[in-house]
Amino acid sequence: MLVSNVLALCASLLAAAGHARAVALTTSVSPNERLCFYADVDKAGEKIGFYFAVQAGGSFDIDFDVKDPNEKVLLDGQRERSGDYVLTANTVGEYSFCFENDMSTLTDKLIDFDIMVESEPRREVAAKPGQVADHTSPLEESVYRLSSMLMSIKRTQRYFHTRETRGFSLVKSTQSRLFWYAVCESLAVVGMAVLQVYVLQTFFTKTGRRYKV
Secondary structure, eight states: OHHHHHHHHHHHHHHHHHTEEEEEEEEEEOTTOEEEEEEEEOSTTEEEEEEEEEEESTTSOEEEEEEOTTOOEEEEEEEESEEEEEEEEOSOEEEEEEEEOOSOSSOOEEEEEEEEEEOSSOOOOOOOTTTTHHHHHHHHHHHHHHHHHHHHHHHHHHHHHHHHHHHHHHHHHHHHHHHHHHHHHHHHHHHHHHHHHHHHHHHHSOOOOOOOO
16 A cells, blocks of 8 residues: 555656746846747646746846747746746647846846746546555645745745845945045045145245245
């Protein structure tokens, strides 16, 4: 009975993994650049998960849009810092996920994003009567519950990773500004000292007019 339960659990895990396709990437979007990525949907009714977060660059914001194979806009946003969406694909074909850094003229935007396509139906596990059939449903529910918990942990990790990256970028930017402020302040102090020495030297070495009788 224990072996049957283990076999059913493995079959459920394989069934759950077989219905999900995901890609996680980190990319850089240059100023005034539009960058698109694509995902294929094999059949209607599949779920599309779309997550993104701006890790570095400017005000940590980006324009984005999601379109179906018929070029219909499903999602869009302007100056968004992050987003986590789940869509139902009603049309079979290629879906586009585009980022546009139109508001920036000098700064690149570093974006971490994830696109996942997952099927709704669950695969039936073949079993002999009286052995695995009674335990298949509870095991499948446990597997999908664990999958949901893992996804929640993954979202939390993404959140803290984004906060850490943004904090590091902010500290780096502040450090650079303080460095150049200190350099300018030092140059100003040296310039004032040179100017004062020059004025004093001119004042004490100034000669008056001499008249010969």
